[in-house]
Amino acid sequence: MSKYKNLIYSLKRLFRQVPYYMSKYKNLIYGVLLIALSVFVIMYSTGFPKYVVRGHELPGPSFFPTVLSIFLIAIGLYEILKDIVDNIRKKERKVKDDSHITKRGIINILVTVAGIILFVPLIDIIGFKLGAFIFATFLMYLLGIKFIRSLIYSAVLTAVIIVIFELLFRIPFPQGYILPF
Amino acid sequence: MENILAVFNPNVFLPLLVSMFFGIFVGGIPGLTATMAVALIIPISYYLSPLAGLAMVLGASFTAIFSGDIPATFLRIPGTPASGAATLDGFEMTKKGKGSLALTLDLFCSAIGGTIGIVLLIVVAPPLANLALQFTNYEYFWLGLFGLSMSVVLSKGNVIKGLSAAIIGLLISTIGMDITTGYPRFTFQNIELMSGIEFIPAMIGLFGLSEVLKRIQGGNKSLSRPTINEKIKVSPLKALRIIGKRFFVVVKSAVIGTLIGALPGAGADIAAWVSYGVEKKTSKHPEEFGTGTVDGVIAPTSANNAALGGTWIPALVFGIPGDTITAIVLGAMLMFGIQPGPLIFEESGDLVTGIFTVALVAQVLLIFVGFVGIKAYSQVLKLKTSTVMAGVVIFSMIGSYAIRNSFFDIYVMLIFGIMGFLLEKIDVPLAPMILGIILGPMIEDNLRVGLTKTGGDMSLFFQRPISIVFICLIVFTFTSGYLFKFLKYVFKGKGRNEIKNN
Numbered sequence: 001m002s003k004y005k006n007l008i009y010s011l012k013r014l015f016r017q018v019p020y021y022m023s024k025y026k027n028l029i030y031g032v033l034l035i036a037l038s039v040f041v042i043m044y045s046t047g048f049p050k051y052v053v054r055g056h057e058l059p060g061p062s063f064f065p066t067v068l069s070i071f072l073i074a075i076g077l078y079e080i081l082k083d084i085v086d087n088i089r090k091k092e093r094k095v096k097d098d099s100h101i102t103k104r105g106i107i108n109i110l111v112t113v114a115g116i117i118l119f120v121p122l123i124d125i126i127g128f129k130l131g132a133f134i135f136a137t138f139l140m141y142l143l144g145i146k147f148i149r150s151l152i153y154s155a156v157l158t159a160v161i162i163v164i165f166e167l168l169f170r171i172p173f174p175q176g177y178i179l180p181f
Numbered sequence: 182m183e184n185i186l187a188v189f190n191p192n193v194f195l196p197l198l199v200s201m202f203f204g205i206f207v208g209g210i211p212g213l214t215a216t217m218a219v220a221l222i223i224p225i226s227y228y229l230s231p232l233a234g235l236a237m238v239l240g241a242s243f244t245a246i247f248s249g250d251i252p253a254t255f256l257r258i259p260g261t262p263a264s265g266a267a268t269l270d271g272f273e274m275t276k277k278g279k280g281s282l283a284l285t286l287d288l289f290c291s292a293i294g295g296t297i298g299i300v301l302l303i304v305v306a307p308p309l310a311n312l313a314l315q316f317t318n319y320e321y322f323w324l325g326l327f328g329l330s331m332s333v334v335l336s337k338g339n340v341i342k343g344l345s346a347a348i349i350g351l352l353i354s355t356i357g358m359d360i361t362t363g364y365p366r367f368t369f370q371n372i373e374l375m376s377g378i379e380f381i382p383a384m385i386g387l388f389g390l391s392e393v394l395k396r397i398q399g400g401n402k403s404l405s406r407p408t409i410n411e412k413i414k415v416s417p418l419k420a421l422r423i424i425g426k427r428f429f430v431v432v433k434s435a436v437i438g439t440l441i442g443a444l445p446g447a448g449a450d451i452a453a454w455v456s457y458g459v460e461k462k463t464s465k466h467p468e469e470f471g472t473g474t475v476d477g478v479i480a481p482t483s484a485n486n487a488a489l490g491g492t493w494i495p496a497l498v499f500g501i502p503g504d505t506i507t508a509i510v511l512g513a514m515l516m517f518g519i520q521p522g523p524l525i526f527e528e529s530g531d532l533v534t535g536i537f538t539v540a541l542v543a544q545v546l547l548i549f550v551g552f553v554g555i556k557a558y559s560q561v562l563k564l565k566t567s568t569v570m571a572g573v574v575i576f577s578m579i580g581s582y583a584i585r586n587s588f589f590d591i592y593v594m595l596i597f598g599i600m601g602f603l604l605e606k607i608d609v610p611l612a613p614m615i616l617g618i619i620l621g622p623m624i625e626d627n628l629r630v631g632l633t634k635t636g637g638d639m640s641l642f643f644q645r646p647i648s649i650v651f652i653c654l655i656v657f658t659f660t661s662g663y664l665f666k667f668l669k670y671v672f673k674g675k676g677r678n679e680i681k682n683n
């Protein structure tokens with residue numbers, strides 16, 4: 001049992017250090033991601049057809065993405081080298097204090113993102129308007145508004161949305177197949 | 182004189198006023214653009230006289246462009262694409278508790294910029310339109326790159342990261358059907374991606390949702406405070422005093438905005454970015470840009486409304502739309518039986534005089550209607566941050582959906598929101614990315630068509646006089662900072678340490 005405890009403790013410690021290392025090597029990570037993206041684009045673009053007019057090959061669909069990727073690789077390499085040099089020199093980095101992320105903040109972000117992802121399948125069932133009302137209530141409650149207030153604010157918000165988008169601009173909101181709202 | 186007074190006829194004046202309130206309302210909602218406001222006005226305008234109908238179009242477009250700056254300043258969510266540049270310093274001023282001052286400045290600059298744009302439209306319409314007609318693929322390619330280079334150097338963060346963001350934006354613009362060959366690129370057999378990434382959901386995600394994620398990351402404590410920590414007090418005299426001291430900036434930005442607006446395909450959004458970039462580059466304190474400086478608010482907001490006047494130059498004189506709004510206007514004119522083109526000044530001279538007068542009157546009305554808009558919007562922002570943030574998420578989703586009634590665009594908005602949130606964590610500016618998405622098709626099409634014309638030879642891109650001017654401007658954009666420091670070093674002996682450090 002203590003083995004597991006130790007493992008969990010070590011993992012927790014490692015997890016806590018992730019933001020530090022992410023911050024320390026952010027340019028390096030960005031550089032690697034840029035190169036990975038560029039290599040993917042170049043490889044994928046090779047499958048595009050060539051653009052040949054009267055036997056003469058002209059810049060085709062792959063031309064522009066490939067040129068852009070080459071520039072991006074150069075920038076990626078620059079970011080990696082810069083990060084390595086800066087770390088060797090132990091150059092101090094500015095630390096932004098306004099980007100402090102808390103445990104509650106992570107929950108807020110994850111739930112908001114998950115809510116948006118689930119919103120689309122949800123409105124297939126209960127319709128756009130009811131879906132928007134439920135999601136708004138849920139989101140406000142999550143962000144610290146009392147439940148009754150969340151219900152009232154969400155009802156007002158939904159009413160405003162219906163007036164603006166449906167009645168004024170005639171944008172059709174999809175209805176759900178279980179509850180036609 | 183009779184034509185001028187016709188504007189004050191209730192049959193013209195009342196529709197103008199109503200459309201201006203309508204523009205304020207539409208422009209302030211993220212996802213609903215000035216183009217949409219005009220498109221919605223058109224069916225109503227058919228029931229009116231040509232002058233009253235066109236007055237409604239003008240009124241709605243001018244107010245919608247200004248109104249887009251209200252959420253851009255208060256929440257960092259541009260109401261319309263033309264407000265993207267206004268988020269930079271306007272929002273920073275709001276963070277410092279000067280949001281209402283930023284918007285008052287914005288309002289006056291929009292009205293002054295709009296007036297300058299209209300005066301230029303009246304005075305220099307024909308020669309400017311002639312110059313625009315000389316633009317070929319080569320010039321448009323460089324114009325696109327110039328706009329992009331501006332957004333790279335003007336953004337917060339370093340230039341290299343800005344450049345990478347711009348290139349990522351350009352790459353995103355390649356998603357979808359290739360215009361030349363019709364081949365689907367990076368669509369991964371997804372039908373929704375065939376028509377490419379719609380830039381409005383991308384913009385809402387990058388600026389709107391990412392801001393929400395940034396605010397909720399710190400937990401719920403900070404969310405219980407009102408969204409803006411200031412009493413919204415509009416002080417026109419203070420704003421006018423500030424503008425008085427910087428009147429040259431307003432005029433310069435408005436002239437740049439009009440010139441860019443006059444180029445077909447380049448509208449208020451590009452005008453705002455370019456003028457912001459020019460102002461930053463020529464400022465004595467470029468380091469203050471992006472931190473909530475007054476000049477950073479004045480330049481883009483003067484230019485975006487001025488650009489509207491500019492877009493009417495090719496529309497009226499040659500029947501070529503300067504942007505999407507004038508494209509709709511040209512359709513409306515034809516419906517009224519008016520043929521835009523060089524002969525319009527002779528055949529419909531009365532109407533043209535009426536249009537010019539309406540446009541000038543609209544600038545005065547904008548100030549009153551704009552104040553009402555700011556006041557109304559600020560009432561909403563007295564609510565707790567958590568309520569407003571939840572509302573922003575819902576409006577962002579619906580705004581993204583409403584563009585083409587597509588759920589897919591909600592996911593696009595989400596992906597760009599997460600991307601924006603993470604990119605800002607590593608100091609990558611977001612503005613060049615969105616401009617990359619907007620300008621990507623223009624740059625790629627003109628590059629490829631130009632190369633097709635020359636059989637793959639790039640040399641013609643560097644030979645034409647207007648192209649050379651743009652190339653010089655791009656080089657100047659990237660090097661001017663160093664150049665100014667060097668000149669200071671040579672002539673005044675100042676900045677030695679800065680040069681040494683660099």
